[in-house]
């Protein structure tokens with residue numbers, strides 16, 4: 141796709157950054173018929189958007205920061221996503237174990253009204269949590285997508301969660317939503333934008349905005365090393381925690397960002413998985429931070445941390461963070477045995493938060509704003525902040541600002557627009573069975589169901605590319621070479637790690653060996669025109685990246701020995 145930018149190096153709008161917010165703005169502008177181009181310096185969704193806690197949530201805990209506007213918008217957007225992307229966004233039963241009745245009551249309004257100081261918050265007691273959940277339910281009322289919360293006392297709490305700490309006083313259960321495959325939602329959003337805009341919507345990964353030439357932006361094609369200049373009437377800087385660094389490349393000195401790092405580990409621990417009873421366990425750790433234990437893809441996601449970070453340096457989950465995660469699991473499930481050999485994957489990212497001095501990381505606003513500047517006469521709009529959950533509303537706001545700069549009007553609303561494979565998605569059991577019967581082609585019903593789960597109704601396109609001789613790979617369970625070839629041919633795959641980390645969940649669920657990399661690389665070599673040398677260099681690149689960024693040691697249980705590189 142970089143070639144299409146080089147051959148026509150101009151557009152009405154240039155978007156810098158292909159995380160969820162850049163991609164959603166791309167889709168929105170393409171739908172309005174705007175000539176739009178997007179560049180992403182790595183793979184799509186390889187920044188913060190691939191490091192989230194996988195929650196589509198209103199953010200109940202932001203209520204105590206006084207962020208009512210954000211929570212309301214996020215709850216409305218959560219409800220919309222449940223309708224517009226039902227293939228990837230599902231209701232998530234969330235349970236809060238509570239160990240005190242009144243704590244935090246005095247601390248909460250103080251924090252809300254007076255200060256977001258760096259002191260450790262008081263434990264949040266039952267009354268405070270109940271109040272928050274009532275407000276949260278009120279915000280949810282419009283959409284009616286999820287049931288109201290419930291509160292149960294100790295006895296029933298322990299019946300439902302027998303592994304919970306015995307001094308639990310109550311459990312509160314409410315619904316938010318989960319996104320099992322954030323990267324795939326983002327790829328659907330991109331595909332929708334490309335389809336809606338035709339020749340007028342172009343997006344390229346592995347292309348970085350590196351400088352300026354007059355009021356043009358200099359782009360670097362990282363596959364070839366070529367540089368070229370690109371003209372736009374409006375520039376949108378949507379580069380997340382790197383927004384100031386991108387502005388620096390554009391010759392602007394901004395200090396908008398003050399992102400915080402967060403890590404997660406993925407555990408293959410069946411006892412812990414069973415202890416959650418299929419609920420996300422969302423609670424306050426002993427240091428006052430809100431953390432989670434979350435069943436996902438037959439694994440357990442544990443997160444997250446929150447500390448100021450330098451976006452110019454790579455982030456990785458450290459040994460100290462792993463200790464913290466084990467500690468937080470023991471805080472609620474003290475009897476469950478944990479072992480580093482159960483960690484199958486780790487990931488880490490920087491939240492693109494606004495710079496706010498003198499505020500504890502957990503209390504920095506999660507809301508977003510748009511800053512205006514210019515490059516010569518070309519307006520440059522920088523996005524500051526922006527969660528995953530609110531991407532549609534945020535993109536609508538940013539696209540509206542860009543349309544205003546262009547003197548154009550919005551013609552299409554994205555409010556009720558289905559996303560990718562969420563279009564005509566069969567939600568009920570009967571509708572699913574019918575969809576499978578009509579679309580299975582040469583495949584078994586089970587395999588068709590697996591693909592429907594994985595791609596929504598876009599599974600029909602995948603199925604058309606498969607034959608009845610389709611063989612599942614022995615070293616990447618659940619995936620066939622033909623399926624991976626289809627992804628490589630249609631989803632702008634450049635590197636092997638794009639497939640392992642973002643087109644599929646192969647890396648996330650763990651258990652990868654050298655043979656996995658070999659089989660996947662060989663499956664995609666043909667459509668990507670890779671010879672034997674390229675296959676080898678891609679395997680080496682992926683091996684290194686999995687080790688350095690995700691602590692994955694191929695073929696061995698447990699994480700690579702990395703220590704605490706940031707210290």
Ligand SMILES: Cc1cc2nc3c(=O)[nH]c(=O)nc-3n(C[C@H](O)[C@H](O)[C@H](O)COP(=O)(O)OP(=O)(O)OC[C@H]3O[C@@H](n4cnc5c(N)ncnc54)[C@H](O)[C@@H]3O)c2cc1C
Nearest residue numbers: 157159160161181187188189193195349379380402528529
């Ligand atoms: C630990 C953690 C947990 C989170 N949990 C949740 C959650 O559960 N729910 C939720 O709603 N939100 C969550 N978030 C927040 C959410 O993930 C982010 O706010 C969101 O993904 C930001 O998207 P973005 O597109 O703005 O930024 P990013 O995804 O970071 O995208 C910016 C992109 O710009 C690219 N880029 C940078 N410089 C350039 C350049 N010069 N040229 C071209 N491209 C460039 C980068 O490579 C990057 O891909 C979490 C975040 C973290 C880190």
